[in-house]
Ligand SMILES: Nc1nc2c(ncn2[C@@H]2O[C@H](COP(=O)(O)OP(=O)(O)OP(=O)(O)O)[C@@H](O)[C@H]2O)c(=O)[nH]1
């Protein structure tokens with residue numbers, strides 16, 4: 001790996017659709033959900049950062065730096081990315097959510113290739129049909145534009161990046177890669193799927 005690539009796992013949300021539980025720590029077949037994400041991402045990057053606004057001590061037990069949003073009050077996922085960009089000196093930052101346990105094993109390789117073959121500021125993953133705005137590879141130069149976007153009272157990631165040159169990498173070849181757990185029902189479905197695999 002000639003470039004340094006770090007990852008931030010976003011676990012800083014309120015998980016309202018899960019009754020306010022801390023989603024990264026929610027049990028999925030005997031392990032916290034974030035452990036699955038760490039397993040997928042760790043071999044692909046130089047360093048992992050965990051972005052969490054609650055239970056920091058428990059998150060620290062995974063052995064990676066834990067960073068909170070700079071602003072309180074759950075300002076949205078872009079705030080977690082800004083905290084990570086302030087912490088890392090990597091050439092590129094991978095962003096992933098804590099609630100996507102089956103992320104591609106070739107995520108970084110493919111996103112980096114796509115980004116480097118372009119003049120874009122970031123790459124975003126897609127499942128072949130829809131973009132996955134919480135799965136991005138960022139150049140650190142986007143930091144101030146993220147901050148300005150948040151300062152203007154907005155928070156949606158896809159609206160933020162629509163102001164930037166973006167490339168999209170499709171993972172249509174991996175239909176389960178972006179299965180996203182937002183409710184307990186989705187968690188049960190995924191647990192059944194993993195058990196059958
Ligand atoms: N740092 C940070 N991350 C957030 C914030 N809100 C959401 N996220 C993260 O963004 C990702 C996608 O968000 P959701 O899946 O909607 O998670 P959520 O906001 O916790 O859940 P809901 O309240 O049910 O929408 C998850 O990894 C969240 O942890 C926030 O205010 N700050």
Ligand SMILES: [Mg+2]
Nearest residue numbers: 099180181182
């Ligand atoms: Mg989600």
